Amino acid sequence: MKKIFKKIKELSSGEIMSNILDGSTEPDPSREQLKEIKKETIKSLEENPDFEAIVERQRKSFNLLYYSFAFIGSVCLIGVLLYLVSMLPRYGVENPRTVEVVKRYVENGLEETGAVNIVSGMILDYRAFDTLGESHVLFTALICVNILLRIDIKNMRSDYEDYYTIKRDVYYDMSHDGVLRLAAFVFSPCILTFGIYILLNGQISPGGGFSGGAVLGAGLILMSAGFGFDKVDKIFTLKINNIVTFSALTFYSFAKGYVFFTGANGIENHIPKGTPGAILSGGLILPLDIAVGIVVACTMFGFYSLFRRGSVASHING
Amino acid sequence: MTLEWIRFYMTAAFITIALSGFAFAVAGVWRFDYILNRMHAGGIGDTFSLFFLVTGLMISASAPIVIVKLLLPLLFMWFSSPTATHFLSQTEYYTNVHLFEHVKKKISGESNGH
């Protein structure tokens, strides 16, 4: 507080211009002078025998304060939340206000959306706008990881760092290992088929776009770990990755845009609902599941690839 | 005693053995300092405990189809977990520069953090 009063007094004392331009009219110290100042500071710090003890004491007291505040803060938050939850009114059929919305989903969900799996019908038909946002969240994460980790041949940050990242990955590649090759040979077809099964069955049984895509991505990762990156790069090039992600997201945005447009304007959207229980049922749910699943699979494999060697597909293809 | 009681007690015994195996595995993974030791402890959980757990569940299965359904995850886990363990150990063997120093220290009786 004293400093503030002093400053106000200075500013009002009449020597305003010199206070405004404080210190700006002197020239900077030159480079040699700066080096000298730095050397002297380091020397004075090293010679002082108590310096390390003082720093150690400060560090210990900061740690004590930090951990105690963290503990107290967490305990308070837990206490408040527990108290809050204990006072919530009952949820469920005895409180009809809370289930007004859910009742229609459960009772009329099958006939209105055509999907046996009501959860899929709800997230992709009743509240489709939220799922549109969620699939773009994954896309955002992919872009951010690309920005951080991607190595471009033209723009290597420093020759040593990025070049040796690529070289080291090739050296430590485990794909010549017999056990891993056998496991990948036996299991990757099973995993990929299972992933496709989950995708296609999103509207009939538990499953859907996000989980199916995750399993597909895991299958791709197993294949690239077991058979080596060069084999997988022949079928999953950078161009394919970009085109597939772009078309899946565009299809999703425009299909949902079409449904919203026709729904709000009262026009009939001619999307067939199919017979419930068959694969081709549920209206738009099946194509949207496939689009979301493809984006998720490419994202998962892309993350793995970026972390290992700094690019989604081979550096040769660019 | 009836068949039901025998089935119940056998299932209980198998699952208790499995749980104790898991407890040893978890204790080992948390208490050992070196990754290869931890991997050995974790392997107990993946193979030994899983076998006893699934066998115990198979004994108390309600229909024959459940036995076949329980066999599939067991086979899958028996293939994949040891492969993952093998893969991790190989990575450690190939990439740890100070591996043989650590082994020498263990042999000569000192215990040291990795």
Add this chain to the structure above:
Amino acid sequence: MEFVRNFPLFTIVLSLFSSALCMMLSGKKARNYTIIYEVVLIFLLAMTVCFTNSNGCFTYTMGEFPAPWGNEIRAGLLESVIALIFAIVLFSSVTAGWHFLKIDIDESKINLYYSLINLLTAALMAIVWTNDIFTGYVFLEILTLTSCGILIVREIGRTTLAAVRYMVLNLMGSGLFLLGVVLLYDLSGHLLMVPMKKAITELAADPQNVQVITLSVAILTIGLAIKSGLFPFHFWMPDTYGWATPTSASILSSLVSKGYIFLLLKIYCRAIGLEFISRSGIEAVVFVLAVCGIIFGSFSALYAGNIDRMVAFSSAAQTGYIYMGLGMGTIAGLTAAIFQIICHAVTKSLLFLSTPYLAEASSNSLLFKKLQGSAHREKTAGFFFTVASLSMVGIPIFAGFSMKVIFADAAAGLGGSRFLTVMGVLAVSSLLNAMYFIRTIVRIYSKSEREEKSEDPDSENKSENKSENKEDNKEEIEIDRFSYTTAGIILTAVNIFLGLFSWITVEAIVKGLASFA
């Protein structure tokens, strides 16, 4: 049904499509596409403003199912005006910051940056139009991730540190917000805002439930307060805004924080009801924190050594003004808060877009002692910086003065101690603003004797670089200068419009607020 009713949907879906498209295009084409798309967006939003002005607000069902079971968005005059202002500021930031974007980012990552900016546009538009609290959460998530992304893109050490801190605090805010949403859903059984308000008003009649609802709303408020920079949570601001590339700094300070505050305002008016907010103690707490924020922000700005840190701390102070308007509890207070949102968005972006030009002309340093006399080296940047700072201080022709008058007007409707607090805070903060902004204006306009002394060791390197650049791309620098001047003129024009013809905007806001709840 008129075609204009579909425009809010188009703004969201086209922005999402643009982001996917920008990932496919290469560097400069992505930028040209984004600029053309922003112009189209401004055009669409202007037509929406005209339509809602004459026809009132309308609801737009997203899908074929009506309100509590399907999703819906709502467009009224207030939302359209705010979306239009956001689009104008976005266009100006993208146009004016290109010169520094080329320097700060790798050439191969420029299209990814514009993809993130289009996603940010989509998220902002969705937050402005949404009528559902969970959709608000989903697009708030997208806004969080993209705002961290546009920070990280500049790959120097201090930016990464600032981005990590910003990301951790933002995620904590998102978590608390989601917790509040979940609790409110459990209490009311609805996610759409209008049915939720009915359910909560019924619940609040029972005095047992008042505490629970208050705590849930408080958790939600704290989450959004962390993300937008209310008083105790404002310490991420100087690092984040100071070390970002100019486009990102201007977008983050003018648009992203205001998007969060607008969502909070919408939840207060439409999902919970203002009477409940004043009845529980939330309003009073927000008011007190806002007042502290204004005072502490202004004092911290006095001691900043670096011009960007000073502008960022003044951002914390101006956010305090908005929350003070929210905490007043009357319609006049809300009008003042929304007017300050618009005014601050336009002014702060101009400040953040001008300071890098001043720094570039002063051997690339943002320190005050090097910036002396820089307005003579960079005349346009100095002019725009002066205009924006005078608006911040509250000189009559500019928007800041209208803002303070509207706040004083709103305070006159309150009684007793709150009235005195508001007037006192307005006076003290104007004085403090004047102290540090006018000091800076004087500093940049006074020539120094250092200019004649040529022993500056950095100036030799800088003149070599400058001569290389001059030979290579003189036309590019001219085009960048031209786009910066255009953006500055647009923002200054809006500022002076808000200052001189403020009653038009205030009438629009009052009319919009009447149909907002």
